[in-house]
Amino acid sequence: MDMQRHDSGDDPAGWSLTDSLTGLYTRSGFHERVRQQLANIERDNRMVLLLMVRLNNLQEISDKFGPGEGSAVLQEIAGLLNNAFRNSDLISRIDENLFLVFGQQRSTAGDGILAARFQHRLESNVAAKKKPYDFVVSMTEAKWDPQVDKEIINFLAEMEQRLV
Numbered sequence: 001m002d003m004q005r006h007d008s009g010d011d012p013a014g015w016s017l018t019d020s021l022t023g024l025y026t027r028s029g030f031h032e033r034v035r036q037q038l039a040n041i042e043r044d045n046r047m048v049l050l051l052m053v054r055l056n057n058l059q060e061i062s063d064k065f066g067p068g069e070g071s072a073v074l075q076e077i078a079g080l081l082n083n084a085f086r087n088s089d090l091i092s093r094i095d096e097n098l099f100l101v102f103g104q105q106r107s108t109a110g111d112g113i114l115a116a117r118f119q120h121r122l123e124s125n126v127a128a129k130k131k132p133y134d135f136v137v138s139m140t141e142a143k144w145d146p147q148v149d150k151e152i153i154n155f156l157a158e159m160e161q162r163l164v
Contacts, residue, residue, distance in 0.1 A: 016028070017029030017032060021074055021093075022074055022075055022077075023078065024091050024093045024099070025092035025093070026092065026094070030094060033090050033102075038146060041104060042147060046104045047104070047144070048105075049102075049105060049113070049114050049142075050100065050102055050103075050114075050141065050144055050159065051100070051103075051140075051141045052099070052101075052139065052156070053081070053099040053137055053138070054098050054099075054138045054139075055073065055077055055097040055099075055137055056137060056138055057134075058096065058097040061073055061133055076125070077099065077135070078091075078093065078099070080121045081099060081118065084117045084118045085103065085117070085118075088103075088104070089103040089104075094156075098160070100156070101114055101118070111141075111143075113141075118139065119139070122135060122137065138163040140159050
């Protein structure tokens, strides 16, 4: 499994754009990449599908099985996300146990498609690997139209509030 989806490195201000544990974009890396792509998204009149995934029982896993297992779980979730989505989709770890997928599309179809794709990968993984714990995740999916909706930062904050 290739965990180095994105080139690692630092931006000029010293903020890491990629997470050293998972190889995914960090919150600052995500915002930088969206900023770079926004003009193309608006020009091509694309919609953006966003999937937010929270691993709810990360602390419990780390407490019971050790921090190394907690780190392994984060890497496993990152791998599942990498395998579930296109290389052109932005996948980020934006908080300790919070992941975000940013996928562009030309049509307005797609309600629930990202969540269903990840759920299928997660269930297949759980069935294949007999672990002494389950992955307890919350997910929310939304469409973001940069020409209509509010700033992405505010939109993401509202999405995060919907996670149970």
